[in-house]
Amino acid sequence: MAKSGYFELDNRTDGLYLKIHEAETGGYNPSFEDLVHFCDTKKVPYDSIVQLKVVFDTAHDEAVRVSDCITPFSGWCESSISTDGMKVTAILYPPTSSMSDADEAEIHSGLAAKKIRYGFIEENIRKMVQEKLYFVPIVVAAGTEAVDGYDAELTYNFSTTVSNKPQINDDGTVDFHKLDLINKVNAGDVVAQIKPEYPGENGMDVYGNVIKPRKVYRKIFKYGRNLKVSDDGLQLISLVTGHVKLENDKIFVSDEYEISADVDTTTGDIDFDGNVHIKGNVLAGFKVKASGNVVVDGVVEGAEITAGGNIILQRGIQGMNKGVLTAGGNIASNFIENARVIAGKDIDTDAIMHSKVTARGNIEIHGRNGYLIGGFVRAGNLISAKTIGSDMGTNTIIGVGSDPELLIELDNIMKQINKESKDKEQLSQMISLLRRKQDTEGKLESDKVEMLQKAMKNMILLDNSINKMKSEYNAKSELIVENKDARIKVNGSIYPGVKIEIGDISLFIRDKNNYCQYVLKDGEVTRINL
Numbered sequence: 001m002a003k004s005g006y007f008e009l010d011n012r013t014d015g016l017y018l019k020i021h022e023a024e025t026g027g028y029n030p031s032f033e034d035l036v037h038f039c040d041t042k043k044v045p046y047d048s049i050v051q052l053k054v055v056f057d058t059a060h061d062e063a064v065r066v067s068d069c070i071t072p073f074s075g076w077c078e079s080s081i082s083t084d085g086m087k088v089t090a091i092l093y094p095p096t097s098s099m100s101d102a103d104e105a106e107i108h109s110g111l112a113a114k115k116i117r118y119g120f121i122e123e124n125i126r127k128m129v130q131e132k133l134y135f136v137p138i139v140v141a142a143g144t145e146a147v148d149g150y151d152a153e154l155t156y157n158f159s160t161t162v163s164n165k166p167q168i169n170d171d172g173t174v175d176f177h178k179l180d181l182i183n184k185v186n187a188g189d190v191v192a193q194i195k196p197e198y199p200g201e202n203g204m205d206v207y208g209n210v211i212k213p214r215k216v217y218r219k220i221f222k223y224g225r226n227l228k229v230s231d232d233g234l235q236l237i238s239l240v241t242g243h244v245k246l247e248n249d250k251i252f253v254s255d256e257y258e259i260s261a262d263v264d265t266t267t268g269d270i271d272f273d274g275n276v277h278i279k280g281n282v283l284a285g286f287k288v289k290a291s292g293n294v295v296v297d298g299v300v301e302g303a304e305i306t307a308g309g310n311i312i313l314q315r316g317i318q319g320m321n322k323g324v325l326t327a328g329g330n331i332a333s334n335f336i337e338n339a340r341v342i343a344g345k346d347i348d349t350d351a352i353m354h355s356k357v358t359a360r361g362n363i364e365i366h367g368r369n370g371y372l373i374g375g376f377v378r379a380g381n382l383i384s385a386k387t388i389g390s391d392m393g394t395n396t397i398i399g400v401g402s403d404p405e406l407l408i409e410l411d412n413i414m415k416q417i418n419k420e421s422k423d424k425e426q427l428s429q430m431i432s433l434l435r436r437k438q439d440t441e442g443k444l445e446s447d448k449v450e451m452l453q454k455a456m457k458n459m460i461l462l463d464n465s466i467n468k469m470k471s472e473y474n475a476k477s478e479l480i481v482e483n484k485d486a487r488i489k490v491n492g493s494i495y496p497g498v499k500i501e502i503g504d505i506s507l508f509i510r511d512k513n514n515y516c517q518y519v520l521k522d523g524e525v526t527r528i529n530l
Helices: 032-041 049-058 104-113 122-130 404-441 446-477
Strands: 006-012 015-021 064-067 076-081 087-093 138-142 153-156 190-195 227-229 235-238 242-247 250-254 256-259 270-272 275-278 287-290 294-296 304-307 311-327 331-343 347-349 351-359 362-365 371-379 382-388 396-400 487-494 498-502 505-508 513-521 524-529
Touching (some): 006 032, 015 049, 032 049, 087 122, 104 138, 190 250, 242 256, 250 256, 256 270, 275 287, 347 351, 351 362, 396 487, 498 513, 505 524
Parallel strands (some): 270 287, 275 294, 287 304, 294 311, 304 311, 311 331, 331 347, 331 351, 347 362, 371 382, 382 487, 396 498
Antiparallel strands (some): 006 015, 076 087, 087 138, 153 190, 190 235, 242 250, 487 513, 498 505, 513 524
């Protein structure tokens, strides 16, 4: 640091003389104002400001007499405190000749008198004394600013706003089936987390007063059932698989998705990992899929409902030959009409009309009339109805005794084997034709060569596929076990036009029969009165 200029005050026999020493390049030169303050502070007499200004202007080259009075005084230090109490600035003043400078102890004493207790910058105090930095404002004490903290932040790991805008397909058409209204969540998922608040750090002014940082705000989780807070309080975790939503800053997770109206263009298709409760109807063309149960308070039209658990239709399904119900568990419906229905366990309904219905367990048709009319109905154990067929001879096929789904699988496998066998036969004919052409003409055109190679490759693929399906067919055929207790129970009347199948044995009903049941006895379908 460049050395500052200073006033040299010399008490001589004829008075007080002043000489101004210039600062080194870059150092501070005392001003006329400094001289006025200097003289006023130490009560150095001078005739007038004008006379003192003349002294100031001429005392650079040689000492100039300021006053007739001899005024000896030591060096001293003055300090000022910023209005916010965060900084103390000191200025060191020189002594008259033969007097001593202010030392560090005197400076500290002066600061203590002003009740400065914190933030002393000892290095600056020592330097201003040792280097005699007269008239230079030096910061000798500084407070510590408070460090402001920040508020806690709550982050949601799901969409907090739901849009029912339909998907626009690549061709510009609108797909009202895909609305993405459900925020899916799995058990164990973190649905929200908190970044904790930071309170900040206290500061202190030069008087030793504590300075508080600004107030910060905490965050807490607001939540309903099926949720828990982690041990550290920073994560909100779902206890169930289902869907999550935010209502008035409160988080809810449910394993049941409730639809208050119809499943239509306002909801799109439903695909939910949990239970679904539809309080309205399911309109034609829409799909509902749930890993748990599906309950529909209204009517299911030509729609598809798939449930890993049970399906409960408070009214029923009018399938329009398009509707499909598939349940891993039971199906209960007021009526089933013109629909395809598959149950992993039992089916309970008041009427089945012109539908294809299968159940691995029982199919029981109650109600006042308990109609089973038209279509194909098969159960693993029992079919029970009041009225089977009609007096108009409606074609109706009912069967029990084998796993119906397994029989359907076998039938589908055999159909695919037959189809691929025909494809293989056609390929074989094409290969034979191309080879004869090659033998006759000596060679084939490039496109025919490519055709032959492709046909032979497809032939190998078909062979492998057919052999694999045959193995699967044989393996599943061995799983078929006839249920000796399987029966068809008629609690009212059964009409001509009905075909009964128990296992692989069948019987056509030729005459109307009442209150009976059909069982397999001695290799034949036998009627027994109730």
